Amino acid sequence: MLEPNPHAPSVAESLSRVHVIGGRKTPPAEGRTFDVISPVTRRKLAEAAFGTAEDVGRAVASAGTAQKEWAKKSARERGKLVAECGRLLEKHDEELARLVCLETGKAVRTEGRPEAAALADIFNFFGGLGSEIKGQTVPFRPQQLTFTLREPVGVVGAIIPWNVPMMLLALKVCPALVAGNAVVVKAAEEAPFAVLRVAEICAQILPPGVFNLLAGHGPECGAPLARHPDVAKISFTGSVETGRIVNRIAAEKLIPATLELGGKSPMIVMADCDLDKAVEGAVTGMRFSRCGQSCSASSRIFVQAAIHDAFVEKLKARVDNMRMGDPFDQVTDIGTIVSEAQFEKVQNYIRLGEAEEGVTVLRCSALPADPRLAGGLYIQPVLFTGISRDSPLAREEIFGPVACIFKFETLEEALAAANDTRFGLAATLWTKDMKTALAGAHRLEAGFVQVNQNRVVQAGLSYGGYKDSGLGKEATLESMLAHYTREKTVMLNME
Ligand code: NAI
Ligand code: MG
Numbered sequence: 001m002l003e004p005n006p007h008a009p010s011v012a013e014s015l016s017r018v019h020v021i022g023g024r025k026t027p028p029a030e031g032r033t034f035d036v037i038s039p040v041t042r043r044k045l046a047e048a049a050f051g052t053a054e055d056v057g058r059a060v061a062s063a064g065t066a067q068k069e070w071a072k073k074s075a076r077e078r079g080k081l082v083a084e085c086g087r088l089l090e091k092h093d094e095e096l097a098r099l100v101c102l103e104t105g106k107a108v109r110t111e112g113r114p115e116a117a118a119l120a121d122i123f124n125f126f127g128g129l130g131s132e133i134k135g136q137t138v139p140f141r142p143q144q145l146t147f148t149l150r151e152p153v154g155v156v157g158a159i160i161p162w163n164v165p166m167m168l169l170a171l172k173v174c175p176a177l178v179a180g181n182a183v184v185v186k187a188a189e190e191a192p193f194a195v196l197r198v199a200e201i202c203a204q205i206l207p208p209g210v211f212n213l214l215a216g217h218g219p220e221c222g223a224p225l226a227r228h229p230d231v232a233k234i235s236f237t238g239s240v241e242t243g244r245i246v247n248r249i250a251a252e253k254l255i256p257a258t259l260e261l262g263g264k265s266p267m268i269v270m271a272d273c274d275l276d277k278a279v280e281g282a283v284t285g286m287r288f289s290r291c292g293q294s295c296s297a298s299s300r301i302f303v304q305a306a307i308h309d310a311f312v313e314k315l316k317a318r319v320d321n322m323r324m325g326d327p328f329d330q331v332t333d334i335g336t337i338v339s340e341a342q343f344e345k346v347q348n349y350i351r352l353g354e355a356e357e358g359v360t361v362l363r364c365s366a367l368p369a370d371p372r373l374a375g376g377l378y379i380q381p382v383l384f385t386g387i388s389r390d391s392p393l394a395r396e397e398i399f400g401p402v403a404c405i406f407k408f409e410t411l412e413e414a415l416a417a418a419n420d421t422r423f424g425l426a427a428t429l430w431t432k433d434m435k436t437a438l439a440g441a442h443r444l445e446a447g448f449v450q451v452n453q454n455r456v457v458q459a460g461l462s463y464g465g466y467k468d469s470g471l472g473k474e475a476t477l478e479s480m481l482a483h484y485t486r487e488k489t490v491m492l493n494m495e
Contacts, residue, residue, distance in 0.1 A: 008098040009045070012036075012193040016046040019055055019215055020199040022062040023208030029054035034217070036192065039105035039336040039343075039377040040327060048192045051216025053224035059184045059212040060228050063155045066209025067182035071152050075130040079178050083127025085202045090120040092201055100166055100194035101327045105336030105377060108328055110289035118458075119166040119198065122475075125459035126174035132477050133179055133485065145492040150485040152180030153256075154232040157225045159218075159246065160195070161238040162188035162338050163293045163399075168260075169195050171457075172235045173211060175480035182210040184231070186222045188238075189215075190338050218242060226250065235483065236260070237295075240397075240468050247471070258472035258483045260295065260464060262397040263425030266418035267298040267454070268440060270411070271306040273430035277452065279314045282403070285428060285454035288319055288381050291337050292346075292401040295469075296426040298454060300394060301405045302414045308407045312362070312385060315405075319364035319381050326373060334365065336377040337400065343377045346400030350382055353393045353402070359386045389417060397423070411436060419445045424466030428454050447473070 017033050018025040032050035037043070049055070070078065089096065096119065097112035106112055135148035158172040169185060176183045187195045192215035199213035214221055222242075226234050226249040236246045237260040250257035267285055269278045285298030292299065303311045327335035337343045354361055362383040368376070381401035387393055394404050408414040418427060426448040429440035437451045447465045448457075457463045457475060464473035473479040 007095060008102045011095065011099055011197060012046040012102060015193050015196040015200070017049050018196070019049050019051060019059065020196055020203060020213040021055070021059045022066075022212070023203040023206070025200070026058070028052065029058065034189065036103060036190070037339070038102065039338055040373065042375045042377070045103060046193065048189070048215040051186065051214040051221035055214055055216070056184070056221060056224045056228055059214055060155055060225075060230050062209040063182035063184050063212055064230050066207055067152070067155055067180075070182060070207060070210045071180040075133040075178065075180065077130070078180060079127045079130025081205055082174055082177050083124050084205050086120045086123025086127055088201055088205060089116075089123060089198065092197075093117065093120065096166060096194055096197060098328070099197055100191065101335065103191045103193050104162060104165075104338050105327055106290060107332045107335040109330055110333050111335070112327070115164050115167050119170050122167065122170035122174055122459045126178050126480065129477050129480065130178055133481065135487070140491070143493070143495040145494065147490050149488040149490060150179070150481060151488055153484065153486050154181060155230055156181045156183045156484065157228065157231040157234045158183055158185040159222045159225065159234070159236045159238065160185060160188060162191035163290065163295075165191045165195050166198055168237045169198060171474045176235070176484045177206070177210060179480055179484040181233070181484055182212075184212045184214065184225060186214050186216060186225050189217050222246075223249065227253070229253070231255070233257070233484070243470070256483065258474065259470045260474060261468060261470045262399075262423060263295045263297065263465065263469050264300055264395065264397055264421050264423040265296050265298050265426040265428075265446065266421075266444070267301045267428045268414045268418055268430065269301065269303040269307070269311060270429070270431035270433070270436060271304040272432050273452070274432065275307060275311065275314065278430040279311065279318055281428060281430060281452075281454040282315050283318055286381075286401070286403050288322060288401050289333050291334060291379060292381075293338060293342070293399050296448070296457070297399075298426075298428060299398060299403055300418070300421075301403055302408050302417060303405060304414070305407050305409055308405075312383065312405055316362050316364055316383060319383070322365045322381070324365050324378055324380070325368045326370065334381070334401075337379055338377075340377065342399065343379065346379055346398055346402065349393055349396075349398045349400065349402060353384050353387060353391065356387060356391060359384055389420070395421065411439065415440065415443050419443070422468045425469035426450075
């Protein structure tokens with residue numbers, strides 16, 4: 001049972017101490033490596049290449065050369081190749097699902113497989129959009145032909161986090177490639193292997209150099225990537241703090257940046273809702289199966305007074321039924337937190353909440369009983385009620401399985417409280433009343449508002465935050481055109 005998949009550790013081993021540059025496994029220029037630790041065993045899984053400015057230089061040079069030829073292909077042909085990658089990745093879905101769980105501690109049934117499926121889906125989606133990279137004609141004067149072109153920006157730098165690394169990679173790499181750019185990705189230090197494997201698989205289909213992947217740390221590898229003079233666009237997903245650093249670099253260079261940052265998403269539950277559906281929505285919204293490690297986690301739940309206690313009771317019972325355990329066990333719903341740093345961060349918030357006066361702390365589910373998992377970074381899902389709306393737990397992104405539940409009386413009060421945050425990534429509202437639903441949809445300050453459902457980001461749905469949650473959108477045709485092409489106006493005078 002504890003044996004992940006004899007395959008996954010050997011795949012990780014095969015990608016140890018390398019980047020993927022120019023379509024080939026390439027050792028780090030300075031020969032340095034760092035340990036990637038399993039959050040389940042807390043032992044070293046494998047060593048990853050410690051990328052430095054020199055590796056960034058090599059990858060960007062490779063991308064720059066490859067991009068010139070890549071851009072000469074028709075957009076439709078590029079799309080065809082990206083879709084072909086999608087089909088090949090689909091064939092490796094189980095391997096990739098297990099690999100990402102090996103390094104992140106996520107459960108393979110509830111998280112690894114859905115992520116592998118989303119990865120292939122995003123490649124397929126963008127692969128079909130090649131023909132849509134088109135400009136406009138402008139009826140300026142009869143003797144003048146005026147039109148716009150959508151051209152690639154050149155080499156795109158992408159910096160990704162560890163929570164859903166393959167999916168977040170695809171949301172950047174696919175639109176960039178289809179639009180005619182080459183990409184250099186910097187993986188998160190916690191989870192380099194699944195995305196290295198994705199790059200290695202894609203190298204069987206794509207021309208060498210259009211998709212490069214570097215392992216390494218943020219300041220030593222991510223920052224030099226953003227700073228590199230030949231990187232013409234930067235796309236980042238991660239914390240607000242690092243997003244600001246990256247955006248400052250982009251501002252200095254006068255290049256565009258797309259930023260997908262954190263969240264503290266509200267969920268408003270009206271008394272007239274379908275209670276069971278709302279409870280289920282809180283479970284998926286909070287991403288308890290991913291230990292709450294989601295930027296859009298519904299971590300502030302506002303429940304109308306009349307149903308507050310019933311909601312809390314049902315939610316507690318529902319989460320109690322989730323099983324924490326070995327990520328590779330088919331019955332496991334919840335695996336581990338990704339790293340000791342995240343584990344400590346989340347535990348600190350929980351301790352802070354427990355120390356607040358008048359709070360109720362409901363610990364759900366149960367830590368795994370198997371003694372072989374005793375060292376794993378498991379945290380029981382926690383529901384807090386009675387917490388102050390000014391508490392750091394209610395205001396800051398915890399990125400762990402911690403939900404704060406608040407009681408409210410009126411919709412006005414709930415909307416004001418929901419919007420009283422520096423974040424604005426997602427929001428949900430639960431009601432059977434159409435007027436309430438529409439009022440909420442208009443007034444919730446978030447980039448993604450859902451009524452009576454709580455689905456995750458999908459190819460084809462515009463995704464991106466308001467306020468501190470980010471700049472720019474991802475996952476659609478329009479976002480590909482806006483963020484991965486530049487527009488040229490052409491006027492041909494025939495007078
Ligand atoms: P982070 O934002 O520091 O890391 C994300 C990526 O940025 C990683 O690839 C990292 O190596 C890179 N990076 C770090 N410092 C950099 C720098 N100076 N220049 C360029 N790149 C740099 O996030 P971290 O430290 O993994 O997690 C801290 C918190 O951030 C989490 O607790 C969570 O609240 C939030 N977070 C939000 C995510 C989201 O999806 N919006 C994803 C991951 C974390
Ligand atoms: Mg960080």
